[in-house]
Amino acid sequence: MSFGLEVMVRSALSHIGDLIAVSLGISLSLNNLLTFYADRPRAILAAHKKFMLARVAELSLLAAFALLYQQYDSLYINTIIDTAAAQFDAGVPLHWQAQVAACLIALAALIKCAQLPFHGWLIQVVESPTPVSSLLHAGVINLGGYLLLLFTPVVAQSSIAIWLLLLVAGLSTLASALIMTTRISVKVRLAWSTCAQMGLMLLEFALGLYELVLLHLLAHSFYKAYSFLNSGNAVNDAIRLRLSSAAKTSFQQAQTSNTVVPNAQTWLMAFSISLAVVIAIRSLFGFDGAFSAWWLFALALTVLIVQWRTCEHSPSIIYTIIMGGFLCVIYAALKQAMHYVLPSYSTLTVQAFSLADIWAMILFSLLFVLSAFLHYQVRWRAVRRLSIALFAGLYLDEWLTRLVLKFWPVTLPARTKQQHHAKSTHQPSLKP
Structure with missing residues (x-):
């Protein structure tokens, strides 16, 4: 140990x-x-x-x-x-x-x-x-x-x-x-x-x-x-952005133009660069075990590269590869540094592409795909329905709240005098 x-x-x-x-x-x-x-x-x-x-x-x-x-x-x-x-x-x-x-x-x-x-x-x-x-x-x-x-x-x-x-x-x-x-x-x-x-x-x-x-x-x-x-x-930052001339210009451009939707070629190029960089750095540092964490890093790097390539002044391919490799090296170095703090349970690690590793990769892939749809294809009917369900928290907390209150009810505080006065005068209350 x-x-x-x-x-x-x-x-x-x-x-x-x-x-x-x-x-x-x-x-x-x-x-x-x-x-x-x-x-x-x-x-x-x-x-x-x-x-x-x-x-x-x-x-x-x-x-x-x-x-x-x-x-x-x-x-x-x-x-x-x-x-x-x-x-x-x-x-x-x-x-x-x-x-x-x-x-x-x-x-x-x-x-x-x-x-x-x-x-x-x-x-x-x-x-x-x-x-x-x-x-x-x-x-x-x-x-x-x-x-x-x-x-x-x-x-x-x-x-x-x-x-x-x-x-x-x-x-x-x-x-x-x-x-x-x-x-x-x-x-x-x-x-x-x-x-x-x-x-x-x-x-x-x-x-x-x-x-x-x-x-x-x-x-x-x-x-x-x-x-x-x-x-x-956050409020001060929003006010500062609204008052700046650059923000006004960008806001007007956003009102007159739709969000740039990356094409399939951009996604494929970004994913290819990310996966190649991740595999190269992983092999260079000699990491073994589960591959799903590196898969997640590759997907996150793909999103970042797509954002770079769809902005007004997109960087070159060489700069993109260098920056992607630099970020991956930082991740690998921090991961390697943690080995000196914790004991090495090498025999307890999950092997790459095992059932558990594949399960994690499927979850990360779903997160990547659904996030892209929610950001770029919000007008689709299925995406709108998913967005509504997500906004409601998938309705997962309601049943637990009812179960807790049924098992052990709690008396919630009554409205304060200030709230009663605000309601009677039709003014919004400062307290929920």
Whole structure:
């Protein structure tokens, strides 16, 4: 085991009781922050759902840790993971107790990362102050990924737990990324982005890309914290753009001309460059394992190149290839750097073009195709219907809300005097 993970496990949380106490303490403290505006019904409802789901996740963890204690006769995390790794190296399969524990840990990670259909509270807590949203999306939501990294030797050996992550997190990534494109509100759009990013992170874990999981957690934390804290400047940025002469000119051009739709030749050229660059850099760095992450990078690079080629002053082909290779090298270098932080579970990685890898590639391809249709073919009837369903969040949160309220009803705050006065005078209220 590498020095980095040993420090993370043995110095931070060395006992199962510590992990439970930290998880419970964070959850209860966050609940008080989410209800900062106690007179807002949506905030109270979101906090209520979060409280219920958090208790389900913690009960799953308690049951998992009880099974792990029965199997490994220890409450220390480093002893459990070291024993599980040693047994795997010796060819000893997981006992049924460890298999069930792995599935329970995976379920807890899915709930803590707000994967569909347990996502509604994450979208609705934008009612809380922006610093609270920043803390939640940049820190607390990462507990699911940290939990999986902590128990990698146990969870990675359970095929049921892995496929649970592949199916639920994979579909959540696809749906959340598409729904995000239909949102106008900055904070709501960022919330759906978090749901998609956490799903992708869990999918990376299921594919054995543990270095990408850690890289994703770090990068997402910095990016999302800055995005939420800077979200208040969206109004100022929009006003500044409207007042600028360049924005006026571009706005008038946008009104008089339609969006440039790339032709098949542009798409094929962009995809060919992206795939060639990705294969070359992957071979140069000597990476093995799942190919789906590189496939996703190639698709993202394809979209970027298409945007370059359809702009007014498109760059040359040589510049496009150089920039594409440069971005791919940065990605490969960051991926390689994470190997020095995490242990090398080379025998637990998913092989390229295996069933799990192909499943992930299919999901990424669907995301690529549907996103292109939503952006360039919005006038098609089928695309409009899909856009309407996505705008409604695919109606996935309604049934869970009804189930939660049926199991444990909550009394929502009544209208304030200010709201009653605004309603009587036909004036819009400042509070929802």
